[in-house]
Amino acid sequence: MTAAMAMATATARLRAAGVADPARDARLLLAHAASVDASRITLIAPEEIAPEISERYEQLIALRAVRVPVSHLVGERAFYGRGFKVSSDVLDPRPETESLIEAALAEPFERVLDLGTGSGCILVTLLAEQAEARGIGVDLSEGACLQASANAVLHKVADRAEIAQSDWFAAVEGRYDLIVSNPPYLAKSEMADIAPELALHEPEMALTDGADGLSVYRLIAEQAQSYLTADGRVLAEIGWQQGADVKAIFEAAGWADVAILPDLDGRDRVLRAQNPA
Template sequence: MSGTVRDMTKAAREALEKAGIPGAAREAHILVAIATGIPRDRLSLSMQDAVEQAQWDALNGILPERLARKPLSHILGQRDFFKHNFKVSPQVLDPRPETEVLVELALAAPFASVLDLGTGSGAIVISLLAERPTGQAVATDLSPAALDVARENAERIGVADRCTFLLSDWFAAVDGRFDLIVSNPPYIAADEMKGLAPELAHEPRLALTDEGDGLSAYRAITAGAPAHLEPGGRLMVEIGPTQGAAVAEMFRAAGLENVAVHPDLDGRDRVVSGRMPQKRD
């Protein structure tokens, strides 16, 4: 098959549009850049270049995966998050831009030690450590495969010597107290799973749902947090947009102060935060 980069881009865009995939034009550019080996920022300057059969074959090898709603990040094997590029795989939750709100809020106050519960790709804890060069962290997950991905990301981004990765069911294998505890736990209720975007079928179910009402992780986290927070330490969790009031009440019931619900850039409730009381004399 002959043609130009423009022809290839048009064919990819039309196929993605026909499949109803949002952002078809942007994704077509990304897929064509992969297939041709042309850097994405140079693609618009190369539209008249001829393409070889091998490049068409490369596109035809990856385009069906996206048409089957495999996440683009899984096809690429990577995802940009906060200030870094992270390896992702079907074994970890694809880091979302809205989770960056949690990172930004966590960085708004000092901390020397952080615990990340259910770390997945490690995107949250690694982003935090990269901004705090003297910080130390512990990151847990129930999935050995997820911990392998997180360790690799920590090595690539240069914080592996400051982060301990533990196979743990929430706090089960965790010792000590921390200035900051963060988590993006599974918060989708079991009866909501059927209504999710098709791409989420390619993500680990364990990272999406508690197979219950979507709140069981918060019950476990708020129950265990007081025993693992330093006086004045902070707890911050990502939530689903309808869960703010329920999770905030769990924080208060656990004895946390200054409990607040924070929105994401779209104005939806996204993070609940609270602080462990200082010791009283």
Template sequence: MSGTAADALRAAVPVLRAAGIEAAAGDARRLLAHAMGVAAERVTLHLADPLDDAQAARFAAAVAARAARQPVAQITGERLFWGRSFRVTRDTLDPRPETELLVAAALEQPFATILDLGTGTGCILLTLLAERPAARGTGTDLSAAALAVAAENAARLGLAPRADFRQADWFDGVEGPFDLIVSNPPYIAAAEMADLAPEVRDWEPHLALTPGGDGLDAYRAIAAGAGAHLAPGGRLMVEIGPRQGAAVAALFSSAGLRAARVLPDLDGRDRVVTAHRP
């Protein structure tokens, strides 16, 4: 035997702190719960339990991975988003709480058909489908590996019959029209990549993080194709970087979309741009 869960937790926290991880205690608890096969919110109830050798080995490996700055979601293989668990791998972006603003804005008006460009884990598309049981949607991505994760998430959530995933460069081969187009595309400028946290820069797929250059190429492609794929009155909603609101809104307006608006996140930073087809 390898001591109790509490012993392992006490030993792990300083290791993570020494690696520069601010949320060392919280991350250690999540990793311990994963190693023990218990829900994270119930790990406190199991701290007095002895760890068997297999659990201890899983926890040690998880702590070592986190100390190397691998994101917790990649280590545990899942992330909660809008109250649902999504499978996460190194082939996908880790769903972030900020993206829930995009979902909330999309749910403010009705829709029956959705296109999610650069779907990744599928968290945006699948959340919208789960919240609107009559809707159907398509998710596109350049990455076949990411699409496999999205399809797995659709199956796990019982949404596969209403979700279609296809490998495509934005709108290539996609036929509309759609009531709603959503996207959290790569938007980090090339010059900003070096300043990202190691968890993002070193572990998440660069294809999903940056298009290179000024970071706006994805929005140029989306703006160019949105009008032909939106139903009359259909909405376009994209997540953006905190200094891109005005530029993206201008791209959408120049493409003939109407009422481009920039929505702030809870910290007051630009986070979502919305527009609609006349």
């Protein structure tokens, strides 16, 4: 069987399983099975694929058909131009979170705190982009802390990044120029409608607070000022329909210059708030 035929068969199978972009996933997984760059797949399309590659590809497609994320199958997800190692212990880095990175890099900072660091994609990216900065990422999950530490090593920022297990601010000390977070913001009522890739293969504690989706914003609004420098700021990712509610929470807690920033699709995506001290 040629690579083109294998991809066509796989695409049909994934489409029948309800996968959103079956042709893309079929291509990426064949590239992984064949240990070639995805950009070379068109070059090998007319060629017969070796039996061992065909067997690996069949296994990968079978797993993708039951909605295991591609990133978990290949062990990596691209984010802000870098590849991050991922697992079922952490959320996949997502393109919309790059809006938070852009907002963070728009102003200088030397010390950054990442609350609920997960894969470490936010902290590691900020340190990689800001060569003089140092930071700490905290997460309640031990597995997430291990994953974040591995990504810090992978991207050569481990000497400037501390990863610690903590229930939000519980184990945090000191003051920071910037506090960032992508907290669990799905309401409990929304969980029944999420895609199988999320429901079955990503940690529930990173998706929802088990309540109205706003509890972590209340916690950050109440406590973060004690961990910021006088001119420090908070940036937090939000759900696209949460802008007004999150803005109101921070304004009620006395924060200055509270704003909701859009993502590349124009949807509300990032809270920005300044320490009023």
